[in-house]
Amino acid sequence: MALDGAFSHLTIEVSDLDKSEAFYLDVIGLDLLGRDMVAENRPTSLLALNTRQRVLLVEVPEVPPYPASGGSIHHAWLLTMEQFAKARDRLEALGYETGIDPRQSFRAVGEFNMDIHDPDGNRFQIQAFGEEGTEILASGAGTVACGKFGEFAPGSVTRFAEGRFFLVRNRDGFLALSAWCTHKNGITAWQKESWHYYCPFHGAKFDGNGVYKGDMGCQPLRLNPVSIADDGTVLVDTGRFFARDGYSPSQAVPARPGAAFQCGGLHPLAVSFEKHVGKAPG
Amino acid sequence: MAEVESISHSGICVHDLKEAEEFYCNVLGARVHSRVNFKTQDALRGRSIHTTLTLDDYVFAVMLTEDWMEVPDAGQLRGANRTRHSFCVPKARFPKVLEMLEAVEVPFEGPVMHPEHGPFGESVYFRDPTGNFLEVLWRRDEDVVYSTVQPLGHGGGG
Known part of the structure; x- marks a missing residue:
């Protein structure tokens, strides 16, 4: 048996309750439930979010120093896109820098973030997720000529950065796997030591044929159509995408001149073009 | 209405990732969502530095510290040391939780009754490994x- 509870509240020690309460109300945007509503032997302020979650500020004589080894420790607020835009305006009006995101390179498309510290140095993210996180993103690279099919050994995975795809040659032929993660549009990486594609944004993993492994319920990596020209050049159309439920050998294009992707039974997807990663919403 | 919906995720620094995973899964009932290797070198060494856990609808990470983190004396069961994470259970299950903590030999302080004008009922306080x-x-x-x-x-x- 385990506790099997749910998150209730985060207690934060502060050195000046008035100052911190004002920060969490006026800057972060929490609601005040009241003071000294909790059995603590120090002054407290209880704050509300829009769910059952609460934040309890406890005034202490001295807040312990931020652990040198815990530099990456933080907590994150989840906002709607509308709240995020208002928060950015509010922070800028109050003189905060809002364009600083120390981990922008780790953001998926459609994931927006601002970092902020409270008066005692606790680091917080202010996060929102936009619709771009689930759009189908074309790289704009058009049809990419990858090279002659004999240049790709069976079992090989070759990344084409500009076209945002991986060219896979498996036992059945060639697949072009879109590198955009089907979870929230992170860019996946092929980790050959683990034989999987890995998305560093939220941790999704896909097997060698791009089929999701895990419990986030993600679809397999999408396919870009492959064809092989009469001279043996492998061509990948980065402007078209097909969704699938799993892998079947019919998705692969045989390694011979004139072979082409057969889209029977697969679902073509409407495409957007890439947007700037990490750009704050307007 | 607040201008914030919820806590998106939260982090807890730990000294031993495996020990922390076992504690949060076996005692609190969390599930391992994913283990993150930010660097290929970590993956090559089979080393994860960051495990994401879910508990009901809450996402939090236990993160390996790079060096030893100062924590208050082990005899102190109630405190914050900057932050404290609190989890709620239905009132009817609360006595069972106390029995469970005793059964798995996690020392705790309490129960402590909160003022009736506040939203909290009774709490017990304990620490992770x-x-x-x-x-x-x-x-x-x-x-x-x-x-x-x-x-x-x-x-x-x-």
Whole structure:
């Protein structure tokens, strides 16, 4: 048996309750439930979010120093896109820098973030997720000529950065796997030591044929159509995408001149073009 | 209405990742969502530095510290050391939780009754194997219907 509870509240020690309460109300945007509503032997302020979650500020004589080894420790607020835009305006009006995101390179498309510290140095993210996180993103690279099919050994995975795809040659032929993660549009990486594609944004993993492994319920990596020209050049159309439920050998294009992707039974997807990663919403 | 929906995710620094995973899964009932290797070198060494856990609708990460973190004396069961994470259970299950903590030999302080004009009922306080402060409580507002915490499927991108 385990506790099997749910998150209730985060207690934060502060050195000046008035100052911190004002920060969490006026800057972060929490609601005040009241003071000294909790059995603590120090002054407290209880704050509300829009769910059952609460934040309890406890005034202490001295807040312990931020652990040198815990530099990456933080907590994150989840906002709607509308709240995020208002928060950015509010922070800028109050003189905060809002364009600083120390981990922008780790953001998926459609994931927006601002970092902020409270008066005692606790680091917080202010996060929102936009619709771009689930759009189908074309790289704009058009049809990419990858090279002659004999240049790709069976079992090989070759990344084409500009076209945002991986060219896979498996036992059945060639697949072009879109590198955009089907979870929230992170860019996946092929980790050959683990034989999987890995998305560093939220941790999704896909097997060698791009089929999701895990419990986030993600679809397999999408396919870009492959064809092989009469001279043996492998061509990948980065402007078209097909969704699938799993892998079947019919998705692969045989390694011979004139072979082409057969889209029977697969679902073509409407495409957007890439947007700037990490750009704050307007 | 607040201008913030919920806590998206949260982090807890630990000294031993495996020990922390076992504690949060076996005692608190969390599930391992994903283990993150930010660097290929970590993957090559089979080393994860960051495990993302889910507990009901809450996403939090236990993160390996790079060096030893100062924590208060082990005899202190109630405190915060900057932050404390608190988890609620239905009032009817609260006595069972105390029995469970005793059964798995996790020392705790309490129960402590909160003022009746507040939303919290009774709490007990304990610590994880690293020494981070934790709390479990029942809440007087457990029958109130609040907005749902939006699922992120977040795996620790941070």
